[in-house]
Amino acid sequence: MQHNPKKINSELNPNVSVDCVIFGFDLEQLTVLLIDRGEISSAFGPRLALPGNLIYDNENLDMAADRVLDELTGLKNIYLEQVGAFGDPDRIHKESDREWLKSIRAEPEARVITVAYYTLVTMSQYKPQASSFAKNADWVPVNEIKELAFDHFEILQAAKEKLKQKIKIQPIGFNLLPEKFTLSQLHRLYESILDKPLDKRNFRRKIQKLDILTSLREKQRGVPHKPSLLYRFNEEKYQELTQTGFDNFGF
């Protein structure tokens, strides 16, 4: 928790926390980085929760979200979007929740509102076992999550919906892919986020017409089938597009 020593002199605000829905994509499906709260909670409710923490009084909300992400994964400068504020007075129900909150320095009796963010990371840049902060963290496919601690399941639903809407307007999906990727991977990504099948040929036609991909003269290697061409996201062309007011990346 002392990962960012500059912050430690400031005071934690006991009323406001930040929770992060950290999305990843394992090239098959959308996943979320969850932390396991361990035995302490297992008898009472869901062990899995979104990573989060109270905010410091001298940081703004976006910075707090960056910090939580950094503490857990060591990643910086990650795509980040606010989902919204969640704050039912009774959002902390269980004795186990209170115990656990104490263990991370929160005031379990205070009413806490949380500001939720979602972030998009490239899974290959981060494996949970690589970081000492992430001993209890792991990627879980979104579709397999049926419950979470506190009101985190509700937050996850809201984040999925925000992401879905956002990707119809901006091609932010590239933040979830490695630098080089195939059209099929991009296709799968859009299908998982939009949660519906998309026709292969129509998808390819549409994405190619946008002209925001650079085709690398390079093929996939080691796959037991016809290897795919690799592409890279072309930031410059994307900027050109948006600056002309274009905003129809919808599917």
Added chain:
Amino acid sequence: MQHNPKKINSELNPNVSVDCVIFGFDLEQLTVLLIDRGEISSAFGPRLALPGNLIYDNENLDMAADRVLDELTGLKNIYLEQVGAFGDPDRIHKESDREWLKSIRAEPEARVITVAYYTLVTMSQYKPQASSFAKNADWVPVNEIKELAFDHFEILQAAKEKLKQKIKIQPIGFNLLPEKFTLSQLHRLYESILDKPLDKRNFRRKIQKLDILTSLREKQRGVPHKPSLLYRFNEEKYQELTQTGFDNFGF
């Protein structure tokens, strides 16, 4: 401020406030209900601000927004959508801001984060002078607003953008119109929200094809030109539509 006596026994949370962007439509342009903070602030900065207040510890955020709206306008059951949380540690800059916050019982030294909402009301249902709470409140056309107190201008921008995106997905604009309205009024409404001109015939064709309007056998009266037919929003047909997964109300 004691409009809702049930709440008065609970404690105010000094760290969390709710601000409301109350949109209206004067049949010409989009407007926002602002309060005038009066002389106390005039020497230091903008007098106009969004209505808002601290939240009580026993109410959830949506309820708090409803309450603020009710206190100011007396309106209940209004369309309400969260914009997000705003919370730069230095969002309260000026001495005048501190004075004013004291006057509404806030703790000016505490770091306050605010959760912003936007709401859509029918202007004809509410005239500022009708309510004793609203002596200092008035409708201001959105396009004429150049600055607001605190970070409220930023919040307003965010709210406008949210509304713009939302109306592309759901036909929520009817909440801004009287029960009976003309297609031209609806047309103007979409133009003000989307902030761009829309071709009259194409707009009409599109809105009619959605089949969510009931044509009343009734004409406008007293207008110095050809009177328009009046329409009503058809909630049932809209529900049918959305339940089939339709979500393209975009323009």
Added chain:
DNA sequence: TTTGGATAGTGTAAATTTGACACAAAGCTA
């Protein structure tokens, strides 16, 4: 080396949607 399994990559035709555009009808006022 041949064969089978798996995914990549490609084109077309029909239906739908969009965008551009102009004039007659209806009511009010002077």
Added chain:
DNA sequence: TAGCTTTGTGTCAAATTTACACTATCCAAA
């Protein structure tokens, strides 16, 4: 009754969307 103002309407061309099936390429196993 003449003039002003806004309503209400149709068409055509272009662009976009949808549905749909087969060959090419690589790896692995026989």
